[in-house]
Amino acid sequence: MNIEKLKKLETDSAIINKYIGVSSFGHNKIIYLPLVIGIGLLMFVAMAFISDLTETIGMTMLIVAVALLCFGLVKIIADSTKKKLLATTSIAPISIAKIIVGNATENVFYSIYTSDENRHDENFIDRIAEKIDIATENPQTAMDKEIAILFRPDFIKPNEFAKKLPLAFTENIVVWRKQVSFVASPKTVNEKIREEGDKFPMVTIIPENARFLSDYYTD
Numbered sequence: 001m002n003i004e005k006l007k008k009l010e011t012d013s014a015i016i017n018k019y020i021g022v023s024s025f026g027h028n029k030i031i032y033l034p035l036v037i038g039i040g041l042l043m044f045v046a047m048a049f050i051s052d053l054t055e056t057i058g059m060t061m062l063i064v065a066v067a068l069l070c071f072g073l074v075k076i077i078a079d080s081t082k083k084k085l086l087a088t089t090s091i092a093p094i095s096i097a098k099i100i101v102g103n104a105t106e107n108v109f110y111s112i113y114t115s116d117e118n119r120h121d122e123n124f125i126d127r128i129a130e131k132i133d134i135a136t137e138n139p140q141t142a143m144d145k146e147i148a149i150l151f152r153p154d155f156i157k158p159n160e161f162a163k164k165l166p167l168a169f170t171e172n173i174v175v176w177r178k179q180v181s182f183v184a185s186p187k188t189v190n191e192k193i194r195e196e197g198d199k200f201p202m203v204t205i206i207p208e209n210a211r212f213l214s215d216y217y218t219d
Contacts, residue, residue, distance in 0.1 A: 001196055003120050006094045009201075009216065016092045019203040019211055092203050094213055095119035097180070098129050099198040101136070101151050107190070108181045110151050112165070114173055115204035122199065128170055135169075143169055150177055162208045178202075180212055189217045 009015050095113040102109025112132070118124045135144040136151050143166055150163065162178035180202075182190055193200045201213040 001096055001122065001199055001201070005216065006096070006120060006201060009213070010091050010094050012092070015203070015213075015215060016090075016205075018215075019092055019213075020205055092205050093119060094216075095202045095204045095210065096122055096125055096199050097178075097202040097210075098125045099180075099193070099200075100129060100132055100177075101153055102179075103153055106181075107183045107185075108179060110153075110177055111180050111200075111202070112175055112177055113202050113204065113210065114170075114175045115207040115210070116174060118173055119204065122197075124171075124173070125199070126197075128165075128175055131169065162210060174207075176204075176207055176210065178208075178210055182212075185212075185214065189214065192217060 093115050095115050096119065097111040097113035099109045099111050112125065112128060113119070114125070132147055132151060135147040139145045139148045146166060147169060150165065160179055162176040165175045165177055167174070180200075182193070201216045202210040203213050204210045
């Protein structure tokens with residue numbers, strides 16, 4: 001991969017502004033309370049209509065209003081978190097990620113990356129990927145079995161936050177495992193990823209919620 005291009009993009013203010021918003025959602029765990037309540041209330045209203053219970057409930061509009069208030073709180077919390085991150089972020093770390101395994105039909109894959117000083121080290125990420133392949137193909141130790149479970153393809157959930165691999169397995173360097181979807185990516189981008197050894201860039205402002213950097217593939 002073009003390391004110099006990655007380094008240049010890391011300090012691009014447009015990249016920082018664009019990816020802080022999508023990366024920061026969920027960073028403040030308080031946001032989930034009004035989100036869950038709002039979704040739950042709307043589901044309750046939907047079930048009331050399906051079951052023809054709206055006449056007996058008589059509070060449909062109030063419930064909808066409370067649900068909308070909850071979603072309003074979600075936006076306020078999300079905007080506040082984004083604003084704080086913008087004020088304290090001068091660089092958008094970009095990591096070289098590598099596909100390990102996945103569902104080619106759905107175009108969703110497990111990938112690994114690190115967000116520390118090794119984030120541009122292709123040899124390191126290749127080395128860890130090779131260890132994962134060995135562990136998943138023939139798990140012998142308890143750690144091998146833990147790794148095999150982490151990379152079971154049937155566990156793929158694209159919206160799930162990233163999980164850390166055991167430090168003892170990754171040379172005491174924090175390595176993340178995250179599901180990434182390339183469904184919306186153009187065919188040319190997917191071909192470029194394959195050409196570069198199944199490697200691609202991830203913005204790791206929030207490492208557990210890293211995002212695919214599609215901007216890398218635009219001139």
